[in-house]
Amino acid sequence: MCGCLVESVPNVSEGRDRAAIEAIAAAVQEVPTVRLLDVQSDFDHHRTVFTLVGEPHGMAEAVLRLFAAALPRIDLRTHRGEHPRMGAVDVVPFVPVRGVTMADCVTLARQVGQEVWDRFRVPVYLYEEAASRPERRDLAAIRRGEFEGFAQKIQTEDWAPDFGERVLHPAAGATAIGAREFLIAFNVNLGTSDLRIAKAVAQAVRGSSGGLRYVKALGLALGERGIVQVSMNLTNYKKTPLARTLELVRGEAARYGVPVVGTEIVGLIPEEALYQAAAHYLSLEQFTPDLILEQRVDSAFKG
């Protein structure tokens, strides 16, 4: 092992059949250099999200084993769930974690995409950083029409797959495979029960409506607690950091006299994002990870 680490978060269109989900989880765990960190199934979405981490070569193998285990167990012709989907294995992003560049992840996406077509005859679209053209960066644009509309869509001029022929797999549809930065799910709770305020703040901070470039946001009510939440995805925490995002939310909420009462991280957060936030708020003039005891210890024992 080179110590290089990549994350992959395959989204599979099966969220109800325990035995099927466990069989898929078992398949990816056969690769010794890859670990399954998390499995989250949602009954209503009828979808399961697997979080894998490992060295790049092993990760390609693990994802192919996931396809091999998932495809015989899922038939989209009878699949109904709340979450949009076009494939049995719907989306597979690769994310750089340690000692791996975005370019490495793009290469990995292309290699796996080619193999998925060759071995399983599932057509593949490359998305985000791996996209072959600008209009395919956005996963939602690729998936529009979903499985039911895709038999037609795949035959249009604009939607030839990046790997494979213009024929949908009858039961497994098509798959989007891509490369992206680590996604941080960051929710900010506001001290009001007025949902309109959460929606207005979400609109102000999200990139699509004029806010921060790498923030997706929506306003939700937290019924039980009697408060509202600005629920966000930070799609590039290096360019749009947590601290700047929180302070913009705080400022927009203050415009209505509403305070931030708490926040939460859903899922995982890279240590670098926390270091960034600490350095920002502590006003550190010269912060480098080399100041961190554990990093120095690790490099001393490696070196």
Next chain:
Amino acid sequence: MCGCLVESVPNVSEGRDRAAIEAIAAAVQEVPTVRLLDVQSDFDHHRTVFTLVGEPHGMAEAVLRLFAAALPRIDLRTHRGEHPRMGAVDVVPFVPVRGVTMADCVTLARQVGQEVWDRFRVPVYLYEEAASRPERRDLAAIRRGEFEGFAQKIQTEDWAPDFGERVLHPAAGATAIGAREFLIAFNVNLGTSDLRIAKAVAQAVRGSSGGLRYVKALGLALGERGIVQVSMNLTNYKKTPLARTLELVRGEAARYGVPVVGTEIVGLIPEEALYQAAAHYLSLEQFTPDLILEQRVDSAFKG
């Protein structure tokens, strides 16, 4: 190796003779499970601070080798420096880093203290968390009188050493060996050239004059930059965290209309202290290190 890590920061009364300092550094590096992270010599202080990290058993051996290398090279009878000292090896703290408790470090301090007397005939005083009585917690109280006054002090009722007889080593004096929390050196720069303000803020925030329990602070002028600094040691960042300390400094400075213009960490900082600060300022409702990607990855690959 158990993966347990302890830090030790021996302070040696030699800051000028390159060859002597290098010989001492070479001696500690003979132990394979210990790494020398840093060596800082000060000519005026005539003192060198070695930062070691490693597993506890190896650390005891490394510190004993440091004594063996330092003692023949240092004679306090001819040593003159600005920093107070009572021993050739003046102070040896042990600090828990990973998988080690404070109680483990106290045990280590006692073991090494006994060996230092047995092998080298240097009397030893235990200090801070390892102290045998409350009035010996404070290193400054033990060292008062310094080498020159110690031949007398060691014979008084109150100052019998914890290990050894009431006789100072003729050239090497006595040594303080102890256990303490990791010390963070944290400086806050203020946007004024008025030294009185830095001194007033330092007095307000330090524990000894009524401020935060685990903060030592003094006011300094940063001549070159034309500003002043509150220079602090945080002796227990778990109980007196960075964020609370900075906000108290900010509030006290604001009383004079003076802003915080920047801060700095001198030396190293444990990752936990940065996570604490990030969680504080981000108002995270439920923060545990388990949310951090790298920690989850490490435990997945260990488990």
